[in-house]
Amino acid sequence: MRKRLHLPAIVAALVTAAGLLTAGSGTPAAAVPATIPLKISNNSGRGDALYIYNLGTNLATGQQGWADSAGNFHAWPAGGNPPTPAPDASIPGPANGQSLTIRMPKFSGRVYFSYGQKLVFKLTTGGLVQPAVQNPSDPNRNILFSWSEYTLNDSGLWINSTQVDMFSVPYAVGVQPTGGTTKTTGHLKPGGYNAFFNSLRSQPGWAGLIQTAPNGGTLRALSPLYGVETGGLAANVMDDYVNRVWSKYSSQTLTVTPFSNQPNTKYFGRVSGNTMNFTNSSGQTVTSFQKPDSASIFGCFKLLDAPNDLVRGPISRTLCAGYNRSTLLVNPNQPDANNANFYQDGVTNQYSKKVHQQMVDGKAYGFAFDDVGAHEALVHDGNPAQAYLTLDPFN
Structure with missing residues (x-):
């Protein structure tokens, strides 16, 4: 199935075409270091184990791989056909109420986070197979997880909170400039997680986007695109x-x-x-x-x-x-x-509408080009000192 890595692919286009990253984004005052700290805070209220993955493309070499907790790059080995298991790139995450700081290298990639189980990643001859939970046979279908997309390069850090593919784990991201005030985005309003799913369930024709676990618990809502592709949303809805x-x-x-x-x-x-x-x-x-x-x-x-x-x-x-x-x-x-x-x-797009309604700042990536007009959940700084990923409560 098609997977879109939205943010890293279009950072240059955002700067050139839309002018979205200029105002207040900060001009690099010094060279961006090879790695910066990412503080991961687990405020989820959940007791299950948390696993972190930092996967992407090494911007210095173009190689795909993963970073360990110290920010060291590891290239993926050759894959196969059928796909072969990828090396275990997981980093044990912080327990509920705790924080963990890892290092982010100069990557275009994703920081995945999963609750209760490690994610299953495989390698083909073309590279990494990303989770695709719109496919009922995907091994990650019944795992609670999500991800943030980021690019860290010589021009600074861009990091987002994205719902382009699905709405699942509540989380927010942030960046603290050197000597400046932290910018954050992605926090839901109090009660926003439940309000989103309740609203989607009550919207005629749209409840089919919601996926549940074998025990009946809510896992996620698929994006409308995947809803159309899987039959959960009428193909003629628009x-x-x-x-x-x-x-x-x-x-x-x-x-x-x-x-x-x-x-x-x-x-x-x-x-x-x-x-x-x-x-x-x-x-x-x-x-x-x-x-x-x-x-x-x-x-x-x-x-x-x-x-x-x-x-x-x-x-x-x-x-x-x-x-x-x-x-x-x-x-x-x-x-x-x-x-x-x-x-x-x-x-x-009722899905995107309901995502935006529940965000504290009203911003979200409810669809791929939600950045038109700067309505996306994205923070950027040209001189980043630290990044943040905050896992919020499920309420």
Whole structure:
């Protein structure tokens, strides 16, 4: 199954295309060290064992592997077909009420954390097989776990709290600049964990996203994309909204201004038949999109593919955000900067809506391009002294 490592793949695009990481992000005052400390605090209230994994790509060499608690890099051995077991990269995590500090190397990767059981990782000839719990036969299907994505490089640290693939373990991330105040994101409101699942269960047609353990306990809610792919969510759930968008922009123009720091760069969309064509300010057609289906909208791929370029990708990112947030009908100028308009239509990404509703700061990665307009749960600093991962209570 397709796995998307969202944050590390697009950090450069965020800086260049959206200008999202400039304000308040800090300019490196000195060389970023080879490793920085990551303080992991277990405030979960759970008594089961905790396991930590730091997996990713060594930015100095391009090798895939894992880091031990001291931040030392270990390359994965060659995999096989069928996949072979990966070396045990787990780090014993802190008990409930305790903290542990490990070292983060210059990686683009993920920090996984699992409760009660170690995760099962395998290696193919192409590299690491990430957990894919939308597959009922995945060995991690009944394990309670999640992950944070991060990039640490010479320009600083980016670290997120992500629900792009699933909503599961409540946690938050943070970064403390050298001599500065810690920035955090990802904390749920008091009672937010239960409120999210209760709201999703009561939303007609959306309860099928929830996966439970053999004992009946709640494990996670899959993203709408995986819900569509597995049959837990109707494949036509967004069709009515798409049809209304198509009708509106058959006679009106949709204006996309994809770069916040380039307000004069605009693209103009009009629908003709099954195609939405975009022109630039000179009237030249620059790209076209076919009428998207629900999977394309929720995954921001397929018919809404977003290559890492300066035209189609930025337009597609903006469209993806507009469809998921259901703002395309209320504002012909996108992206919509007024978050009061988000998720107000009866047809919308209810999963992302409910995730955002329960966040203390309102920010989340409810879908892949939730960073359009800086609504994502991401912290960055160019001169990081320490990072934080806080595992919060399940209430």
